[in-house]
Amino acid sequence: MSTIAVDYFLFVFAASLGVIQIAGSAGRLTGLLMFKPPLVAKAIGLGLVVGAFIWFFATGDRNLNDYEGGLDGNIQALVFFLAAVSGFVITLVASTIVNAGMKGGDTTPGEGLEALKQTNYGRALARSIRYWWKAWRTQTRSYFSG
Amino acid sequence: MAHADEVVFLWLNGWVGRSALFDGIITWVVSDYLVPASLALTLLGLWFVGDDRAARLKHQVGVFVALSAMGFASWVVYISNALYFRPRPFIDHDVSILFYQPTDSSFPSNPAAASFAIAAAVWGVNRRVGTALLLGAGAYGFARVYAGVHYPADVLGAALIGIVVAYLVFKLRDLLEPLPTMVIKAARILCLA
Numbered sequence: 259m260s261t262i263a264v265d266y267f268l269f270v271f272a273a274s275l276g277v278i279q280i281a282g283s284a285g286r287l288t289g290l291l292m293f294k295p296p297l298v299a300k301a302i303g304l305g306l307v308v309g310a311f312i313w314f315f316a317t318g319d320r321n322l323n324d325y326e327g328g329l330d331g332n333i334q335a336l337v338f339f340l341a342a343v344s345g346f347v348i349t350l351v352a353s354t355i356v357n358a359g360m361k362g363g364d365t366t367p368g369e370g371l372e373a374l375k376q377t378n379y380g381r382a383l384a385r386s387i388r389y390w391w392k393a394w395r396t397q398t399r400s401y402f403s404g
Numbered sequence: 405m406a407h408a409d410e411v412v413f414l415w416l417n418g419w420v421g422r423s424a425l426f427d428g429i430i431t432w433v434v435s436d437y438l439v440p441a442s443l444a445l446t447l448l449g450l451w452f453v454g455d456d457r458a459a460r461l462k463h464q465v466g467v468f469v470a471l472s473a474m475g476f477a478s479w480v481v482y483i484s485n486a487l488y489f490r491p492r493p494f495i496d497h498d499v500s501i502l503f504y505q506p507t508d509s510s511f512p513s514n515p516a517a518a519s520f521a522i523a524a525a526v527w528g529v530n531r532r533v534g535t536a537l538l539l540g541a542g543a544y545g546f547a548r549v550y551a552g553v554h555y556p557a558d559v560l561g562a563a564l565i566g567i568v569v570a571y572l573v574f575k576l577r578d579l580l581e582p583l584p585t586m587v588i589k590a591a592r593i594l595c596l597a
Contacts, residue, residue: 270441277445281452285460290452307445311438320435323504328436338441342448370592372457382595390593 260327262320266334267341269314274345276306282374289360289374289382292352354380409557413493417552420500427502434503434547439540440515443522446537447471450526451597461588464597466529468584469577470522473570477521478514480565485509494552502551512562513554516545520566528574541566 275292280303282290293299314320322328329337362377368389373382420427432438447467454460490511493499508514519541527534545559577584591597 266437269437270445273441273445274448277449278452281449285453286455287452315432315435315438320437321431321503323506326504328504331436334436334440338444342444346448368592369457370595370597371452371460373595379595386593386595 260329262318262322262327263329263333263337265314265318266329266337267344269310270338270341271345272310272313273307274342275349276303276310278346278349279303279306285371287371287374289357289362289376289378290349290353290371292349292356294356350379354378406557409555410493410497413549413555414497416550416556417493417499420502420550420552430547430550431502433543434551434553436515439519439544442540443519443537446526446533447522450530450533453530460597462529464588465577465584466526468580468587469528469570469574470525472577472580473521473525473566473573474518476573477517477566477569480569481512481514481517481562484512484565485514490555490558492553493555499552501553503548503553506553510554511558512565513545513548513558514562516541516548516554516559516562517566517569519544520563521570522566524567524570525574528570 279291279293279299282288283296283300283303286296288294288296291299293302320328324330357378360377360381362373362381366373368386370386373386377385447470450463451467452460454463485508488511489509492506492510494501494505520538523534523537523541525534526537541563545554545563548554549556549559573580588597
């Protein structure tokens with residue numbers, strides 16, 4: 259893999275960690291935050307995004323054609339996708355550990371991200387899957403048909 | 405018209421070299437990474453933003469519309485390039501260039517069309533974020549002209565394509581159904597939407 263692909267992966271990975279912290283903070287999804295309180299998460303998220311951009315552009319010539327070592331559009335999109343998914347997965351795991359104490363007793367299964375206002379991702383996922391596993395025959399058809 | 409386009413281009417590109425700081429900023433903005441990555445990261449963030457489930461759903465549908473608009477705009481540019489080839493400015497003129505030399509058609513600008521499509525689609529669901537993205541897309545288009553890789557008409561044409569395609573996709577978004585609703589509902593089971 260080319261150097262610029264690795265650099266681009268690291269840049270998007272770090273920036274996506276930051277973006278999710280900023281967005282989670284703005285959306286009051288405290289179960290998604292790796293840092294507390296939300297204002298600190300937002301500040302660290304902003305630092306990650308700005309730092310990632312500065313690091314990527316200050317550490318080499320990024321205006322390269324495909325045949326000179328640059329990334330063509332398709333590879334760029336693929337690297338972005340992989341890095342953003344990696345950042346998202348790391349956020350889910352880390353925030354679940356950091357927010358292990360968030361019980362979220364009154365969350366309704368099936369409410370998706372909204373549950374992360376009261377509980378952590380691992381607990382919300384387990385509760386949702388348990389609910390859908392029990393109710394899939396009666397719920398699934400009507401749920402997906404709108 | 406083409407002459408006026410070239411005159412404006414040469415005037416704008418004539419400023420290259422007068423300020424090392426400004427040229428340095430343009431070198432970042434014109435890159436294949438800064439604005440595209442910023443737009444994509446904004447879409448990632450938009451997925452989570454919203455005070456409640458309804459507001460978040462509106463943004464998530466906006467992300468689908470933005471990605472679809474980007475795809476359709478690139479497709480329109482692809483068709484256009486197959487029908488008409490305009491040489492890059494540095495082929496026909498003595499240009500100060502701040503970017504590598506692309507070999508595809510100058511008109512319309514594919515990166516500008518895709519950027520304006522995403523920005524306009526986001527504007528449809530969130531005016532504040534959409535306006536910021538439209539400014540970013542505009543800066544990207546300006547940088548491509550200033551850096552010597554596009555004529556102004558290439559960027560203006562691309563902006564028109566991007567905005568019109570985004571408008572059409574936004575208005576006809578029900579035709580994308582049931583895909584967005586199914587994906588969002590499935591993601592909701594996994595607490596991802």
